[in-house]
Amino acid sequence: MDFPRSRAxxxxxxxxxxxxxxxxxxxxxxxxxxxxxxxxxxxxxELATTRAxxxxxxxxxxxxxxxxEALEAGGGAPSAAAAPSxxxxxxxxxxxxxxxxxxDTELTTDTNVHGWDFSLQSGELFLSAPVDxxxxxxxxxxxxxxxxxxxxxxAVVTTSLPWNLTVKGGRFFADVGRMPxxxxxxxxxxxxxxxxxxxxxxxxxAEGAELTWLAPTEHFIQLNAGLYNTxxxxxxxxxxxxxxxxxxxxxxxxxxxxxxxxxxxxDTLNLEVGGTFATVxxxxxxxxxxxxxxLRHQPGTSSAYQGFVLGAEWLWNNERFADxxxxxxxxxxxxxxxxRRFDRNGGYAYxxxxxxxxxxxxxxxxxxxxxxxxxxxxQTYSAFATWMPSEFHRLRLQFDEITGDVxxxxxxxxxxxxxxxxxxxxxxxx
Amino acid sequence: xxxxxxxxxxxxxxxxxxAAPVSAALRVVASTPDxxxxxxxxxxxxxxxxxxxxxxxxxxKVPVKxxxxxxxxxxxxxxxxxxxxxxxxxxxxxxxxxNPKILPTGPAYIDASIYVQPLEVPxxxxxxQGELHPLGNPHFSMDPVRGKxxxxxxxxxxxxxxxxxxPAYQAGLARFTALLDRKIEEWQMLAAPLRGVKAVSYHxxxxxxxxxxxxxxxGTIETKPGVPATPAHLEELIDTMKRDRVKLVIREVAYExxxxxxxxxxxxxxxxxxxxxxxxLGTGSYVDAVEANLKALLGALQGGSSS
Numbered sequence: 030m031d032f033p034r035s036r037a038x039x040x041x042x043x044x045x046x047x048x049x050x051x052x053x054x055x056x057x058x059x060x061x062x063x064x065x066x067x068x069x070x071x072x073x074x075e076l077a078t079t080r081a082x083x084x085x086x087x088x089x090x091x092x093x094x095x096x097x098e099a100l101e102a103g104g105g106a107p108s109a110a111a112a113p114s115x116x117x118x119x120x121x122x123x124x125x126x127x128x129x130x131x132x133d134t135e136l137t138t139d140t141n142v143h144g145w146d147f148s149l150q151s152g153e154l155f156l157s158a159p160v161d162x163x164x165x166x167x168x169x170x171x172x173x174x175x176x177x178x179x180x181x182x183x184a185v186v187t188t189s190l191p192w193n194l195t196v197k198g199g200r201f202f203a204d205v206g207r208m209p210x211x212x213x214x215x216x217x218x219x220x221x222x223x224x225x226x227x228x229x230x231x232x233x234x235a236e237g238a239e240l241t242w243l244a245p246t247e248h249f250i251q252l253n254a255g256l257y258n259t260x261x262x263x264x265x266x267x268x269x270x271x272x273x274x275x276x277x278x279x280x281x282x283x284x285x286x287x288x289x290x291x292x293x294x295x296d297t298l299n300l301e302v303g304g305t306f307a308t309v310x311x312x313x314x315x316x317x318x319x320x321x322x323x324l325r326h327q328p329g330t331s332s333a334y335q336g337f338v339l340g341a342e343w344l345w346n347n348e349r350f351a352d353x354x355x356x357x358x359x360x361x362x363x364x365x366x367x368x369r370r371f372d373r374n375g376g377y378a379y380x381x382x383x384x385x386x387x388x389x390x391x392x393x394x395x396x397x398x399x400x401x402x403x404x405x406x407x408q409t410y411s412a413f414a415t416w417m418p419s420e421f422h423r424l425r426l427q428f429d430e431i432t433g434d435v436x437x438x439x440x441x442x443x444x445x446x447x448x449x450x451x452x453x454x455x456x457x458x459x
Numbered sequence: 460x461x462x463x464x465x466x467x468x469x470x471x472x473x474x475x476x477x478a479a480p481v482s483a484a485l486r487v488v489a490s491t492p493d494x495x496x497x498x499x500x501x502x503x504x505x506x507x508x509x510x511x512x513x514x515x516x517x518x519x520k521v522p523v524k525x526x527x528x529x530x531x532x533x534x535x536x537x538x539x540x541x542x543x544x545x546x547x548x549x550x551x552x553x554x555x556x557x558n559p560k561i562l563p564t565g566p567a568y569i570d571a572s573i574y575v576q577p578l579e580v581p582x583x584x585x586x587x588q589g590e591l592h593p594l595g596n597p598h599f600s601m602d603p604v605r606g607k608x609x610x611x612x613x614x615x616x617x618x619x620x621x622x623x624x625x626p627a628y629q630a631g632l633a634r635f636t637a638l639l640d641r642k643i644e645e646w647q648m649l650a651a652p653l654r655g656v657k658a659v660s661y662h663x664x665x666x667x668x669x670x671x672x673x674x675x676x677x678g679t680i681e682t683k684p685g686v687p688a689t690p691a692h693l694e695e696l697i698d699t700m701k702r703d704r705v706k707l708v709i710r711e712v713a714y715e716x717x718x719x720x721x722x723x724x725x726x727x728x729x730x731x732x733x734x735x736x737x738x739x740l741g742t743g744s745y746v747d748a749v750e751a752n753l754k755a756l757l758g759a760l761q762g763g764s765s766s
Contacts, residue, residue: 115570115573116539116541116563116568116569116570116573117541117542117570117572117573117594118563118564118570162564188559188562189559190557193532193557194557195555195557241555243528243529243532243555243556243557244529245532245533246529247529247530247533248529249525249526249528249529251525251555291524291525291526293524293526299524299526301525325522327522327524386687386715387687418686418687419586419589419590419685419686419687420590420685421586456523456528456551456552456554456555459523459551
């Protein structure tokens, strides 16, 4: 009996010891856990502090880098350009358009009249500005010794039409040939070629609308089509003098088509070719054909200011005029007036060579006929020299030898031209 | 007959339009060889870059050719040097290019000058002071440190036009900037003999370059920016050069050599021919161009002539 009793005592004792040991172990684990947890919290806090310090250091580093970059770029300038909000373009005053004024004055002597003539060839005010994101507008107001003030151009041009289209409307120089739509001061001569003067009637001023299409190709092809009351400064002046501005039939308007294209023959030599067709359909009243060719040598290197432009233009005009002499009354001998068709033509060719940064020399030959009545053929041979003390200041001397049915003459012209303000001829008068 | 001709013409034009090569790459027109090379370095295969001005040209007198119009018409982006450097040719070309997105107000007009702090910003814009640039001197591309700022503006511009390529442009920028950083360190050491050297240039376009290498500019052969030399100005310049012991006449390749040589001969200076645009000295890349300019300056200073 003793043996089982002692076994039971021993078992109870062992159980007691085991329980005590487990309790002691559990107590130790809790304290360690608490310690590790505290350590984790501390480490987390240290990490947060380190992160904050790192952020401060990174910020400092970034600011120092920016400063170094600014100092390097600015070469000692206090700061680099501020973070940009867009491209840098010359300041535009929304309330004022770009304004320029051209003073184009001449001294002419003529062997026929044996005298001298000072004249203001052109005093031209040019205004231009964007109107809104879709439109720009421009105006040219011109006065001269030979004619009073005139609004030569006042037109609007679209800037963001799709399909490479541009529409121009108002009064402007219609896109006839090459030089008929150039302003006087942009010409390489002191005067407009006489052939252009006679067939077009001065600049190709017109009131109407014009559509330009640039072909979406690698090769340059541009097509202009226009519809106008009439074309030519003299014809417009006549219309205004007659108090014109009544309605007219569609086929009484002047239609124009002018395609032109361009070829880079070499890196420095290029050719531009254009054709013009204008018509007034009613009674086949007018047909004007033209062709213009320009060959340019533009080295553009250390001999940048050397090169040449060879240009030529020819116009054929077939037109039916009203109220022109058609014969004589056999009884009274008086001049009879009526309709008559005239087929006239004319053109010019010129070569301008650029010898220096500011000097050029050129020659021109022109053949002109009157557009109606007697032919009055005239050949004009000219030589001209241009000196540009700066980009906005020009002196030009021209000699003209004139031979013709009516007059033979020699003229010397000294032209002095200055450009004030924001003057740019743009692409059309390149 | 007339209608048949019109139909034929239309068919030819349509064929031309359809025959035009189509490329997946971004079509970029760069106004100068410098910006073109940077765009190629940054954009890699993602861009197809054509340049308008050539390296040997005077950037103020680049001819306005109609063939540039078609390039601009088809461009996805236009990169300009900026600060009005291209005033003679970019505005008239944009006037007829029929591409609103590359106009200065458009999203694809990338101005490489936006991070550059301009120097010589005129306080008066009178033309009595010559042909001034209203926004400041635009000839900063010759300074490679500012070249880094140009590259940054170009990379950001390309990413704006082609957001999908932004990581590639950033990587391209990082590569290009790292290359420039290495070279700049090398160039600064090479340029040590130029520090304090007195020089005249033909045009007032060396302000940034001179500042980078410590060259002291004492005048220009031009009377005023863009205004050719007058006899009185040359006489005064030669006196100044003799008095100040000017060692270098720096002639930009776009300007005439004989006058620069004459001024150098009369003053005992040497002519160094450099290029204000990349490629003007026959180099291919922007980095090569900067190096060629530096070597030309050092060559002339050390007894040779780079004319």
